[in-house]
Amino acid sequence: MSIQLPLGDSPINGYQHHAFPLLISSLHPDFFQWFNCNYIQIYCNKDIGSGLSFNFYDFPSLKSKSPFLGEMYIPKSLIERYVNPIKFLIDSLENNHYIVTFVDEFYIPERVAYQKYHYIHDILIYGYDNTRKIFNVAGYNNKRVLGTSEVEFLNFEKAFYSTLATGDLAKWADGMHLLQLKPENSYNFDLEIFIEFIEDYLSSSDTSYRLRMYENNNNKFIYGMDTYNSIIKYLMHIEDEIDIRFFHIFYEHKKCMFSRIRFLIDELGIHFNPLILEEYFDIERNALISRNLSLKYEIIRQEQVISKIIQIIREIKCKEDHALNLLVNDLKNT
Incomplete structure (x- = not known):
């Protein structure tokens, strides 16, 4: 059998x-009704002395990782x-x-x-x-x-x-x-929680605070836009090896965000400033370039590659801050 x-x-x-x-x-x-309401927030460790732990925030205290x-x-x-x-x-x-x-x-x-x-x-x-x-x-x-x-x-x-x-x-x-x-379970996209998580990300809010009725909040991590500073700090202190895993997660986050915006347009029929989609197209492309440069550095170990990655990360931060603020403003006025 x-x-x-x-x-x-x-x-x-x-x-x-x-x-x-x-x-x-x-x-x-x-x-995708559920996924696009989740995996929005990013977090990392405060002390990067032993390396940068960079990841999607997915409510780790919850037993099941999805309603399905x-x-x-x-x-x-x-x-x-x-x-x-x-x-x-x-x-x-x-x-x-x-x-x-x-x-x-x-x-x-x-x-x-x-x-x-x-x-x-x-x-x-x-x-x-x-x-x-x-x-x-x-x-x-x-x-x-x-x-x-x-x-x-x-x-x-x-x-x-x-x-x-x-x-x-x-x-x-x-x-x-x-x-x-569990095919019998269902989930409908929740625009309100989507906006709340985008705002958490923009304001670098501690999303685990939402679970304080379940466990005490210990505030060990950095969230959202503030993680950009941790990435740059990590890159400025690289002496030899580079951890390419978080560059891939960084890229996947931008890819998923671009996909969410397409979902809002194509599946939900929500229309907003076309500049948002244009900027996120560039954000995803540049995030992929930064990931590929990290792979290049792993091979050739040249400092100018790190400098280029830092430059790209800073550019992505500015574009994403602008695009997401436009997005939240348009969604709230929909």
């Missing part, structure tokens, strides 16, 4: 913890006491559950770490073939691209058990998330 649960297209691939739930959620017909997903969390160590994990994973897939868990990529083919070094990382399991004894999995491959591949049961079992981790990763490595698409 074999099963392959369907996967959609994720608008965000910079980090797997975004991509995996979005790959499933995007199968829902209301996906049912989610169960089960510790791997608990499963191991009662049943062989391979059987549990197969049974879960047969019940239309995708599985996100952590494995040692030393045992996962088509990964950078495969047969080279031990590396604990998350993985999405979306199918299996009992005749061939393989799982269908998704994740970043050895070409640094989010893709699908196969892994034999035997190798997967080794990867599953070999997940001793330290530090912050230790609290996640024992995790197993079972995700199931």
Whole structure:
């Protein structure tokens, strides 16, 4: 017997913890109604002495990452006491559950770490073939691209058990998330919350403040437009290696923002100053250039490349501030 649960297209691939739930959620017909009200805010750490942690803000305290997903969390160590994990994973897939868990990529083919070094990382399991004894999995491959591949049961079992981790990763490595698409749920685009999140971004407001009824606010991060200053500060203090991941997230944010504006026009029939769309076209293009320059710097390590990136980032900041203020003003007067 074999099963392959369907996967959609994720608008965000910079980090797997975004991509995996979005790959499933995007199968829902209301996906873009919901997505375009979310993944607007950006945040980063205040102290960049140990590097810049730059990411989409997605209400991390909330259990389910979208209204279209049912989610169960089960510790791997608990499963191991009662049943062989391979059987549990197969049974879960047969019940239309995708599985996100952590494995040692030393045992996962088509990964950078495969047969080279031990590396604990998350993985999405979306199918299996009992005749061939393989799982269908998704994740970043050895070409640094989010893709699908196969892994034999035997190798997967080794990867599953070999997940001793330290530090912050230790609290996640024992995790197993079972995700199931909920086609019966629905979501309609909410213009009011869309405007509120744009205003949060423009004013660099702490969006986690909205969850203070759920947990205390600790104000550890920088939000929205203020993250530009952190990016520039990070770039001005680079001595050797550059972290290209956040440049990709930066680019994906601008790409998603441009797509949102197209959504407002094409799907909702909202009309506003055409300059907004023109400016965001330039913003997305320049964000891609900055991402590509970060890849170039990774190869040639020349300071003038960093200077060029800083110049582009400053230009994008000015254009985005102008475009979003125009957008909010037009939407409020719609």
